[in-house]
Amino acid sequence: MILLYIILIPVLGALLSWLTAARNTALCRWIALCSLLLDLGIVTAIWLGNGAAENGWLYHLQAPWIPQFGISLHLAMDGLSLVMLALTFFLGALAVLISWREITTKTGFFHFNLLFVITGIAGVFLTMDLFLFYFFWEVMLIPMYFLIGIWGHERREYAAYKFFIFTQAGGLLMLLSILALYFVHASNTGVYTFNYFELLNTPMERTLAMWLMLGFLVAFLVKLPAVPFHTWLPDAHTEAPTAGSVVLAGLLLKTGAYGILRFVLPLFPAASQEFAPWAMLLGVAGILYGGQLAFAQPDFKRLIAYTSVSHMGFVLLGAFAFNELAYQGVVMQMITHGISTGALFMLAGVLYERIHTRELSRMGGLWPVLPGMGTVTMIFVMASLGLPGLGNFIAEFLVLLGSWQANRLLTVLAALGLVVATVYSLRIMQKVFFGQTERQYTLPDLGLREWLIMAPLVLVILWLGVYPQPVLKTVTPNTENESVKQKAESKKPTAGNLFAPNSFQHKKQPL
């Protein structure tokens, strides 16, 4: 039941904050913040309680929803979900905090949407029913659309459209694949179900498996985003309000990565293995192409947005490397990228509040004015270029170490991405903080609230850099499942064995 609470708490928070906003906007913000902190507390408690120690699945909940189709309200949590949820609520709470001053219109509706996105994301990370997964996948879009479209910057509507249409297009292809898988499984076994655990190991013809895998993959590649499906991202990230950018970059993109790890690889082991070189190639293309474009951007937020493209290339590269090192690297990358890019977006937002521009050419020389912000920015810029000692390094190193064993040429090219990352990351510092300015600023440095946001981020990224073991350990059990599965396809996966098969099956009559 705890899983259901995790999902319901932000829903409740969303409704409450909307209702209270009309009378008291401060209360509305507090409700939003508290509901996310409560969730964060629950997740942390789970993590501290048994997260690291236990194998496999921590919690599990299943209740029929649309039994005719074999659809159930099926939630389960393993290490991967746990870690992703922790990230979700952590960044979510910070997103509420960062918009404390920024959002002044329709505060209630804003928080409603924000919490709703987070609900959708949490749902995506928890659900083990493919229909429900698609459901949550789509549920994320609308509130996100509103976040961008209502509270965004100048070209918000265009960006919101683009975001919506791209992700929806990918999602529909995934829907086709989900359904095809459903029927393939049914024709094999006579059991109509969307249950993830039962759909694992559905034997399939090679070409069919490839097509279905591609259907899933496209949705995730769009979300990730991988070149050439990335063009929605710069617009969406740039135009979204700070909290929107944070949620987008920090969390929404991760659902794509999560989808690859959770669905594409386990459901279609052979096909994804076959496709792996191409996927890795896309990853590398993303790393280099995104990096170069990031370098060229004149807009601060747009630059950060393109760095996301570049960083998520590592995720793709690692995910298709099929080994534990890369897998854990990918998980690390998801988290650290969420934090570092989220932080950079917050900094961009904080800066925007002060100087009302995102144009890099109109910045410069801010270091003496904003030394505190400069220091924090420096830390996250360094994180983004993969400086050891900060979390991103562990992630990228593990990914590359793993992918080296899968494909050397591509790894070498990806490693060049580190150089490109240096090029664009240092450009941020140079353009924003260094150099000189004619304008005489008197701007306030980070305030208490902003320090409250930045301090945890800095601490976490440092913690992940020098002691990433808690995360790595938590995602280990699943990793083994995945990698074992990849290596010996014929072997039955451990995930399926963890439960008594009967308790999970829907021996419902076919349609």
Add this chain to the structure above:
Amino acid sequence: MMNIHPTTAGMTLAGILFVLGLISILIRRNLIFMLLSVEIMLNAAGLAFIVASSHWAQPDGQVMFMFILAMAAAEVSVGLALILQLFHQLKTLDSDEASRMRG
């Protein structure tokens, strides 16, 4: 003249009538004439029913014809009323003038 089955002949006639109506509705711009052309087509259908019913020696087709007649009458009455109304507004019966909605 070859032996043509009366049914075939009747059906052919109905067909010809139908096509005539169709052509005339296409080339006419006057709304009244368009309405008339539709009536011709409806009657062609009615004729076809009659032929068919005689072929099968069933009353059904003739019943159908009665319905068609009734319906055509209703249609013409509504149609004429509408055309009148439209004429008040447009001062013309040219169907091409009635194209204020487009796009």
Add this chain to the structure above:
Amino acid sequence: MLYLIPALPFFSALLLILGWRTFSRTTVSVIGCGSIGISALITLAQGWQFLQSGHDSMVQHLWTWVQSGSFNAGMDLRLDALSLAFVFVITFVGFLIHVYSTGYMADDADYGRFFACMNLFVGAMLMLVLADNLLLLYLGWEGVGLCSYLLIGFWYKDPANGYAARKAFIVTRVGDTAMAIALFMLFQYTGSLQISSILEKAPGMWTTGHATVVLIAFLLLGGAVGKSAQLPLQTWLPDAMAGPTPVSALIHAATMVTAGVYLVARTNVLFDLAPAAQTAVAVVGAATLLLAGCSALVQKDIKRVLAYSTISQIGYMFLALGVGAWSAAIFHFVTHAFFKALLFMGAGAVIVALHHEQDMFKMGGLRKSLPGVFRVFLIGSASLAALPFITSGFYSKDQIVWLAWSSAKGHTAYWVIALAGAFLTAMYTFRMVFLTFYGSYRGHAAPHTPGSSMMIPLYILAFLSTVAGFVELPHTLGHVTLFSDFLQPILPAVQMLQESTALEWTSQLLAAGLTFLGIYIAWVWVIQQPDGMRRFAEMPFMQWLRGFWYKGWAFDELYNELLVRPFVRTARLNRRDLVDKVYTTLARVTEWCHDALARTQSGLLRWYIMGVLIGAVLILSVLIWRIYI
């Protein structure tokens, strides 16, 4: 205790980062210098304990850093002779430079930030040399890169400084990437990144000259040349002089730039297994020392002379590494750290005295106004020029020159180049000395003498530059091998091809002679016949050559044209993202379809009827066509 050596600088750096805006200058100085000083003292204690213990190494496991599958890298520190030598230099020279900085940076607004970065640097550098595994080494490796970046761009208001800083970071990152790939390969084959275990396994795993190990060694070399500013990644170091002079002394002369030497020495087993790579090390070193020597000859900026000289001296170290003279390289590193830090700080003293004037042609005659600085600078220069017998530079460089020829992996060509380098070194060093301290003062600002906080470190280093050479004396001169014996457990002794005292004498005398010749030519050039030299220099070819050398053999232009420009240009061209065009085109096509179709909704009744008819005809004809055909 061991962990305290890097932990103290790190901790003080953290303290300074958090509080440098609120601390007073005194507090900053105490924290900044004190932490390094304590580190140095701990190093002494630790080193003593280590030498007493008689073990080859001491390992301290702090915590498990990254453990994933079979991959395991701990926060493990290892102290052995090699790292001890480095730690010693880093903490002691670092401490002296810190003390010096309190005087040099006294007027700077960002005093605290400076020390924060410097301490962070020392911490990272210590991490680098104390690391037990390559991943931790990589952490230090990149960490020092970061600090180098921060400190080169310390005076951030000038975009040129920022550019130099970024250039330094990016160019070294290229090397780092090669090194990272080497790490991947090492892990793939040996299943570990722990240095000792790699070095143990390697000989059993690969035969000498095996392609894999050669590749690995080459990639490591790539990392080393990036960090140590060797060919072909040497371009960043001269620009790095944009940073404050103590930074140049600490990072870009004494410690960080020698990290490459450390890396190669540390992985000597791999290079032994890869003769091709080791030859490459020697060739790189030889080529670099010559190239940089030539460039140093024509510089105007006193710090750039020193920068090119650093490149050149590290070239010597690489040459030594390349011929298997491991301990000679480390020996040269130690002496070089002393005298080059001395030279940089001396130059810094001059620069401060002249109100941040770095152009040697605007100096001159400072011998009189800055006698103290002149004296120590002269000692340093003598050491750099390897003035025979009395300078440490002579002993360390002479050893390399000799071994370049005589060791098993040596070659006459190396020897010739090393000699030529010695000649060049003497020449540019004394050109600098003469330009700066002799003749008449060509500047405007009145020189003022630096304070004692700057001078005391100089005296100490001057002393060290002289005596440090006596720990290792050649066969011909007493044959003291304290230093190489100390390094013996880690670095194998050099394989000699020929051990002839006569030949060694020849080599030494030749080198000494060339040194004096170089000094003499510099004398003639600067003091005696400046006009004649100017006429010579203004011959067209010479002018071109001078310009060519001045620009550092035009490597910057080459890289600009080859790499930077294309990257920037394509980036600019593609700023709006070409891929997006595909989608916008798609959207436009859809809109076009809308326009075309919207035209059919003409509102004309007849047109609608026509539509129905066309549909009818199509459907009927398809149906009937289907039957008949």
Add this chain to the structure above:
Amino acid sequence: MTFNDLLSLGPLLNIAGASVLAMLLVAIWRNHRLVYYFTVLAYLLALMSVVPVARLLPHEIPPLVVIDLFALFNSGAIVGSGLIIVLLSYNYFEEREERKEEYYLLLLLATAGALVLVISRHFMSLFLGLEMLSISLYGLIAYLRARERSDEAGIKYLILAALSSAFLLFGMALVYGFTGHMDFPGIGAYLRETETLPVSVIAGFGLMLIGIGFKLGVVPFHMWAPDIYEGAPLPVTAFVATISKGGVLVLLIRFYQDVNGKEYTMLWWIMAIIAVISMFAGNWLALTQQNIKRLLAYSSIAHLGYLLVGFLSGAQSGLEAIAFYLVAYFVTSIGAFGVLIVMSSSVQDAETVEDYRGLFWRYPWVALVFTVMLLSLAGIPLTAGFIGKFYIVMAGVDGERWFLLIMLVINSVIGLYYYIRIIAMMFRTSETPLRTYIKPALPLAGNITLGLLVVVLIGLGVYPTRMMQLIQEMMTLIK
């Protein structure tokens, strides 16, 4: 005629009787409110009379009609939709027309026609139902005489509908002439016995297809739709969009099942092409359309295309999908038109996209309702439209109609654009006041009705289980 026959025709008889009574009522005492309440009552009674019929199923009254669960379900849907349309109509007409009472009479008649359609399994009842529906619609569409567009729309619809009726009739005549049957089972039996079909029968089917296609408003017989949607009074537009199209579609399904249409691949291909073209044309036409009524007309063309995909999937679940989709579509469309009705003033319908600029900041409730409706049309989760589309896609995957599905996916994406366009407009912050003809106060009845629709829509979107069960039972029966 037994009592059971009468009982089973309950909804139809209720509505038909009510229309007669309404006529008398209007003749005796012309009062808008009275007629309105009377009509509401009639619809309510009809809706209630659906319940007892359930015991009798399936009930046949040969040869004209059959009342099975499928028919009953659709009757219920039609009556229910009719009721909601009536509820939304009162305020709309109260402010406009002098003689508004006949509207209810015509609406009842049209509803009766649709009810006949869904229970018919004979050409004659088909024809009767269709024409009752059509002729009432002529009057309904042109009801607001004072408005120029109403007339134009009425005459256009009249001529085109009559034309299509002629096609349908001629087709039926041909089929009858060569098969000798007018009842669907009879025709089905004939087709089963015959090896090669005579050309005339095929041509007859083709002609019928044209007639049906016109009523459904699929390409290339779709051109009337936007003009009629635009010109007709809003409640009538809602009626045309839902009940009229739905009734015909139900008829098509029944006919297709009875004559075993699956066997004729050519027919399948033609319909597949129609479906694909309809999707594309509908969505493309709607893309930058500024008039929401026209936009919804185009969108309905596309939706018919989606429905046809389910229809053509060949899977049993396809018919279930259609039934579900139809319900969802009814609710959604009426909801969308309901918003338009509520927002329209006596001067002009609130029909341009621009009218909705910044609506959210003025009337958040209405804007949210409209948003939910549009999202449902776009097939976004939490709404019935999502489950409907999911159902259709599922059927398509089941039948392995990959090409059609890909087309559907592409079109869903295109469609998304224009739904979002309206939503974006509503959420656009604007300082300029809304157009003056948007009225300040919203009718309570309209709000309640809209609220009800939203509840149903989201209810079906979140917990469609019951509805699906019902549909599945119903479909197993007509198989």
